[in-house]
Amino acid sequence: MTCDRVKELASGFVLGSLEADEMIGIEDHLATCLSPHPEIEELGGVLPYLAISLPPVEPPAWLRESVIAAASADVVARRRAGVTGSESKRSAVAMELPGGAQPGQAPRPVAAEVAPSSAKRGRIVSLAAVRASRRTVTSWGLRAAAVVLLVGFGALGASNGVIVPKASPPPFYNIQPGTRVAVLNPPSTQSQAAGLAILMPSGHIYVTVNHLEAAQGDEAYVVWLAAGNGAQSKVGVLKVDGSGTGQLDVENVATSPDIWISICLEPNANVTVSSGPMVLSGTISF
Amino acid sequence: MRKQFNVSSDSFVPDGTPEGESEAELMRQVAAGEIGGLEALYDRYHAIAYALALRITMETGLAEDVVQDSFMGVWRNAGRYAEAKGSVRGWLLAIVRHRAIDAMRRRRTGYALGEDTDEVLPTALTLPDIWPEVAGRLDAEHVRRAMANLPPAQREVIELAYFDGLTQREIADRTHAPLGTVKSRMRLGMVSLRDRLVGDFEEDFTPAAPSSNGKKGPV
Numbered sequence: 001m002t003c004d005r006v007k008e009l010a011s012g013f014v015l016g017s018l019e020a021d022e023m024i025g026i027e028d029h030l031a032t033c034l035s036p037h038p039e040i041e042e043l044g045g046v047l048p049y050l051a052i053s054l055p056p057v058e059p060p061a062w063l064r065e066s067v068i069a070a071a072s073a074d075v076v077a078r079r080r081a082g083v084t085g086s087e088s089k090r091s092a093v094a095m096e097l098p099g100g101a102q103p104g105q106a107p108r109p110v111a112a113e114v115a116p117s118s119a120k121r122g123r124i125v126s127l128a129a130v131r132a133s134r135r136t137v138t139s140w141g142l143r144a145a146a147v148v149l150l151v152g153f154g155a156l157g158a159s160n161g162v163i164v165p166k167a168s169p170p171p172f173y174n175i176q177p178g179t180r181v182a183v184l185n186p187p188s189t190q191s192q193a194a195g196l197a198i199l200m201p202s203g204h205i206y207v208t209v210n211h212l213e214a215a216q217g218d219e220a221y222v223v224w225l226a227a228g229n230g231a232q233s234k235v236g237v238l239k240v241d242g243s244g245t246g247q248l249d250v251e252n253v254a255t256s257p258d259i260w261i262s263i264c265l266e267p268n269a270n271v272t273v274s275s276g277p278m279v280l281s282g283t284i285s286f
Numbered sequence: 287m288r289k290q291f292n293v294s295s296d297s298f299v300p301d302g303t304p305e306g307e308s309e310a311e312l313m314r315q316v317a318a319g320e321i322g323g324l325e326a327l328y329d330r331y332h333a334i335a336y337a338l339a340l341r342i343t344m345e346t347g348l349a350e351d352v353v354q355d356s357f358m359g360v361w362r363n364a365g366r367y368a369e370a371k372g373s374v375r376g377w378l379l380a381i382v383r384h385r386a387i388d389a390m391r392r393r394r395t396g397y398a399l400g401e402d403t404d405e406v407l408p409t410a411l412t413l414p415d416i417w418p419e420v421a422g423r424l425d426a427e428h429v430r431r432a433m434a435n436l437p438p439a440q441r442e443v444i445e446l447a448y449f450d451g452l453t454q455r456e457i458a459d460r461t462h463a464p465l466g467t468v469k470s471r472m473r474l475g476m477v478s479l480r481d482r483l484v485g486d487f488e489e490d491f492t493p494a495a496p497s498s499n500g501k502k503g504p505v
Binding site: 008009010011012014015016017018019042043045046047048049050051052053054055056057058059060063064066067068070071072074075 | 319321324325328329332333334336337338340341346349350353354357358361362373375376379380382383426429430432433444445447448449451452453454455457469472473475476477479480483484
């Protein structure tokens with residue numbers, strides 16, 4: 001690759017639209033060439049302005065809180081995992097958590113204290129807002145897989161796969177039309193927990209989760225539902241066995257077109273408002 | 287106070303324009319794990335980030351995921367951000383574009399959107415932003431006018447490359463134009479756009495011959 005050839009291909013390079021061998025050739029040339037290549041920087045400087053040519057669009061309001069909740073969960077997850085690579089991140093946990101919990105102390109509830117501004121507003125971040133780390137493509141694929149697995153569950157009585165409950169199958173796996181399924185994912189890849197929530201049109205909900213960490217003391221895994229307006233309601237407490245498999249089966253749950261479900265590790269089973277870190281969450285969609 | 291954007295507003299915060307804390311200070315906060323820094327960055331750039339993600343993915347749900355992933359990429363990799371290498375806005379938008387195009391490619395190939403635990407961008411997407419002094423006097427309308435004044439064929443190839451992530455060869459297939467013509471249009475369009483935006487930038491290089499295959503199609 002010559003300097004003249006780099007100049008000729010500079011526009012395609014900064015746009016990332018060259019063939020792979022051309023991209024590599026230019027990168028190699030720039031890494032070793034002693035001559036300046038101002039054309040790369042000048043044309044590269046155009047790129048942000050291509051985005052700015054778009055009219056700004058306001059995303060849904062919950063996205064802000066979702067981003068902040070995911071970042072906060074990331075901090076807590078790092079701390080829980082004992083990640084020592086960033087002392088600044090560790091100290092940030094104490095700084096961000098009202099009450100100033102120090103590293104080494106029991107983590108303060110993240111769901112209730114996801115950000116200083118939230119704490120200042122004196123309210124708990126809605127479960128709808130912590131629809132964190134959802135991956136649309138993944139979710140739809142998993143939802144499809146979940147339906148297949150559940151159908152197979154009834155037919156074969158099998159219990160294989162990551163998100164298939166290890167314990168007894170749902171007592172109502174003769175799924176009614178209109179039944180909705182949510183794949184429950186953790187906010188962090190550090191967690192192995194995964195689960196399913198099945199909501200029948202009648203309001204009968206079944207939740208099953210695998211790979212839960214053992215709760216300590218009075219701690220309990222509580223299932224919460226939040227409607228689209230952010231109002232949350234307590235569904236119940238997961239019964240978790242020694243293998244980390246938890247299940248909940250509740251009838252007469254209020255349904256709405258847009259529901260987020262989350263499972264939080266609460267200080268005890270009697271809480272009426274979520275204050276513990278979110279372990280899993282998912283969207284129950286039509 | 288939280289800054290609000292709306293669809294009807296073309297306002298944006300250009301690089302180097304003081305509005306509250308500087309970008310460098312915000313990035314220092316983010317790198318230190320301070321949530322407030324991330325909040326401020328989100329408030330400053332969420333609308334343009336979402337607009338870009340939406341333009342590329344053409345789907346609100348996927349665009350929301352991309353924006354969240356992108357800000358998480360900033361959160362997790364802020365320590366790697368080097369101020370000397372460009373503006374935060376340019377870095378963030380490069381991440382958004384990269385993630386959005388990646389999401390669309392994964393969708394086409396059936397792969398799920400991956401976790402963004404280690405935001406490594408191609409070199410071409412992390413170019414220094416050398417225009418901070420120019421940004422202060424550019425507004426969105428100026429940029430839009432510069433784009434609109436490009437010859438349509440040149441604008442088309444730039445948009446197909448930037449917003450759709452197509453290679454020059456794919457653009458040639460899409461537009462039924464010879465590859466050499468696409469290369470020429472892209473080169474002329476980018477140089478023209480640079481000149482229109484910067485205006486008084488010194489011409490440091492001259493566009494080379496328009497075609498690598500010897501053919502010279504209509505430009």
